Amino acid sequence: MFKLLIAEDVKTVRETLVRSIPWDRLGLSLLGAAENGEEALALVEREEPDVLLTDIGMPRMNGLELIEACKTRKPDLRCVILSGLNEFEHARQAIKLQVQEYILKPIDPEEIEKVFASVVAELRKEREARSGSRAERSIREELPNVAEALPQKEWTGNLKKKKLVEQALRYLNDNFRRRELALSEVAAEVGLSEKYLNLLVKEVTGQTINHAIVRLRMEEAARLLKDPANRIYEICDRIGYADQDHFREMFKKQFGLTPTEYRNRYL
Template structure:
């Protein structure tokens, strides 16, 4: 069993040692990972050790227990805090409760009372652990929900609501195999039938197609979809589409004999992979709508009904969002791949020139909007004298147009990457300048700095540590110690004056921090000149 971690803070060594010896930590499910003699030391240890429970006195030098609680509430909100106090004072208790303190114990502390408190905290921590770590229960619920999740996946896939780059990952998550290749989508509708029989009827049709479908080299998936049965069929090649329609005709006649159901099937054009199911299923629905006009035939293929059909392509909202996200946050390879995939759609659809131009302009417009939203001049991205007016006829080939689009998208990606990097660097540099200007002020803290920068303390702390490899507290302490050492070497000022000059109101605490930093007291450092 993994023990919960406890940090103890009290300025009286006798009390710390007594608590350490008299509490049976292991029996209660805890381990004492650290102890501190003041609030500042406790805060530093808490940042390193991330304790589950903090036991702290209220009255301590350098930083009292209530201030420690306030800091811990911000940086370790999940930790349980127990406060000791020698004062039976309502105001102390009220402030402690306001800082999310779990328990308030009056001194003198006795082992049985503290053990009871720890037992209660362990129950609370156990409950939290169960809620967060009961993976077996979550796995069981997931497995029970898997059939429903698969149906939702198929529905979202056919509706075009899954980004292409996420399809295979999500399919694998639900244990579904959808290999790339030639596919088509068909929709099966039943003619007539009462509403009471609809669900049972759909399930019987689904089972029927799963049992009786037989076309050499083809893979069939059946899905309940919008009160129809969607057939997802992988073909060996596009020319097999007419062999498929013949097999579906056979199954419709067989269903009428065995099930007494008159079925219609609409078949979409073959497509390249699951990412294009959305287009094929729309065509299948359009084909099925022709049944009202047809005198005979139960299987309707859109390629027969609209042989001169020229597909109309448009950038869907998901396409725009995916491209925008890639340019802002993705890799160069991802950006190039997305732009090229959109141009490939134009090639495969064999659009007319006006339709190709409209689709081309949709891509250009999406890049222009992204540039404008980030304050970037259009000429910087698209080249000198660019006004937004560009035509597909300005290019000698689709390959040339594709390369221009890729180059523009990558230029925008590069500029946005620099903006993000520059912004983080500038913020940290501003912080360093502020600290260098105000380090001598005793009340300098992260809240003051963040108010100046207009940032949240949590975001700033993460950003600052990532860029400097130091916490705010450690950085300020290091800077103050550098100045203290210089003053000790270059001046004859007394230690308490040097402490005041670098932001310490308590000379004793300054000496404590200095010795901890350099391994020598200020006086010995001065005598040895820091050697």
């Protein structure tokens, strides 16, 4: 049985959700129904639900703010939005927050049952996958380039989180040489907020996105420095740095040597 929390400020809608949907039959245990975002966030921290069903337009903290705050604390929380047509413009932001589904009011119990049956099925699959060492090994085998470029802590957590991090790191591996590369671009690539992506990558790899970019650039610079045909100012430009002094500073911080000292050691 998975745990569900409801956040809805309209009393009639809240009571309908509690009483009209056969949550037990769907494999969900209803923890409670909060009437505002702050109350819901407190329940998330205390009860650690698996699924959140929330309205958007709530007092104190709206549904999107609630989801972002919850994801920071519990990244694998499944979130479903139930909202009115006049708030549908928020759907794009909901997608970026990895919301499972965006259900429009008025309430259709049959649609809600269908959505949550799908959510529970996905949760069950992930629970089974986490218990199998074969699935863990397959994830490690899917990271050939990134695994070589970045030292990684022991992989823990669910497969979806790992897949998202894998996607972000692959994008870094392909684009770290570009000067304009930024966290916002990587976050957009995987459909997450910048803050949540950074937290997720750090949880899995032990590094922030910016640290990963710097490390990739410095390792590429070290490789290029071993060829005397590559001039230092050219290397600086090729790995995305406009300022040679900044490049020199970052390289020395990484390897304990300036680029010139490093090159002399290998010539």
